[in-house]
Amino acid sequence: MIAFPNIKINLGLSITGKRPDGYHNLETVFYPVALEDALEIRTSSETENKITLHQYGMEIAGNPEDNLVAKAYSLLDKEFHLPPVEIHLYKHIPSGAGLGGGSSDAAFMLKLLNDHFQLELSEEQLEVYAATLGADCAFFIKNKPTYAEGIGNLFSPIELSLSGYQIMIVKPNVFVSTREAFSNIHPHRPEYPVKEAILRPVAEWKDILINDFEASVFPQHPVIGEIKRKLYHQGATYASMSGSGSSVFGLFAPGTSLPETMEESDVFCFKGKL
Ligand SMILES: C[C@@](CO)(OP(=O)(O)O)[C@H](O)COP(=O)(O)OP(=O)(O)OC[C@H]1O[C@@H](n2ccc(N)nc2=O)[C@H](O)[C@@H]1O
Numbered sequence: 049m050i051a052f053p054n055i056k057i058n059l060g061l062s063i064t065g066k067r068p069d070g071y072h073n074l075e076t077v078f079y080p081v082a083l084e085d086a087l088e089i090r091t092s093s094e095t096e097n098k099i100t101l102h103q104y105g106m107e108i109a110g111n112p113e114d115n116l117v118a119k120a121y122s123l124l125d126k127e128f129h130l131p132p133v134e135i136h137l138y139k140h141i142p143s144g145a146g147l148g149g150g151s152s153d154a155a156f157m158l159k160l161l162n163d164h165f166q167l168e169l170s171e172e173q174l175e176v177y178a179a180t181l182g183a184d185c186a187f188f189i190k191n192k193p194t195y196a197e198g199i200g201n202l203f204s205p206i207e208l209s210l211s212g213y214q215i216m217i218v219k220p221n222v223f224v225s226t227r228e229a230f231s232n233i234h235p236h237r238p239e240y241p242v243k244e245a246i247l248r249p250v251a252e253w254k255d256i257l258i259n260d261f262e263a264s265v266f267p268q269h270p271v272i273g274e275i276k277r278k279l280y281h282q283g284a285t286y287a288s289m290s291g292s293g294s295s296v297f298g299l300f301a302p303g304t305s306l307p308e309t310m311e312e313s314d315v316f317c318f319k320g321k322l
């Protein structure tokens with residue numbers, strides 16, 4: 049059985065307060081985009097190891113046993129005593145990009161195991177499991193435009209379609225630590241709450257839909273801010289860093305042409321349609 053875990057982008061991200069447990073309250077909109085990994089599972093005849101993970105494509109930092117697809121399997125295995133599986137994961141989504149690639153792989157692994165082994169878990173039950181694997185992981189269960197608050201884990205669905213828009217995502221070869229990005233933030237209530245800004249036409253978002261991480265990340269990594277500036281220069285209706293970086297996306301109105309490439313070498317670049 050095969051699935052294609054996709055990414056999310058953040059449309060606006062306000063960090064509104066610091067909590068006693070050290071985590072931050074935030075408000076954002078997650079929007080799914082079809083930049084995808086490929087994830088396949090098969091029941092395995094292997095008797096020694098419950099998981100045999102084969103990985104292809106872009107490298108992921110860390111040990112295979114720390115891979116979120118392995119963690120997702122262990123979570124359900126504890127409860128359902130699953131048969132051993134062979135996993136094939138083709139990484140096409142860059143890691144540490146603020147695109148939620150690892151979380152998406154984990155959420156799709158839960159869905160695949162549910163289907164393959166007929167566990168009969170509801171979407172709501174899958175969301176509960178996913179939430180233990182990462183703050184944004186549960187989003188990928190329903191995988192629909194979602195307003196998120198709390199620590200990024202309290203969801204409400206929203207009516208938002210960017211259908212017809214084109215997207216360009218550019219990720220420089222720069223690593224941003226999410227923890228560090230949070231530590232440089234001064235939480236505040238936004239002038240224009242994300243939930244209201246998102247209701248305005250995309251052409252107005254430039255001035256009202258803000259990702260608070262940009263203020264802390266751009267000074268440390270000017271190349272990221274430079275990419276955003278170029279996306280606007282090349283005709284984007286709206287451009288923003290996604291999550292805590294380091295990728296930046298540009299939304300281009302239907303019928304306009306996307307830029308050829310970014311001049312910088314050593315950048316990951318994706319072009320697609322929403
Ligand atoms: C902030 C977002 C917005 O989309 O960034 P991206 O990961 O997409 O870049 C995500 O919610 C991130 O989710 P995720 O990447 O799963 O974060 P986690 O691993 O849970 O947390 C990494 C670290 O960030 C800090 N953290 C995370 C979430 C939060 N609401 N407040 C925090 O202060 C904590 O120090 C934590 O140890």
Ligand SMILES: Nc1ncnc2c1ncn2[C@@H]1O[C@H](COP(=O)(O)OP(=O)(O)O)[C@@H](O)[C@H]1O
Nearest residue numbers: 109115116143144145146147148149150151153
């Ligand atoms: N299947 C996976 N894909 C990507 N990263 C993974 C995966 N499993 C574990 N990780 C770890 O999670 C970290 C964050 O990855 P990812 O979710 O892709 O980035 P981001 O949170 O910036 O969107 C990686 O640096 C990697 O160490």
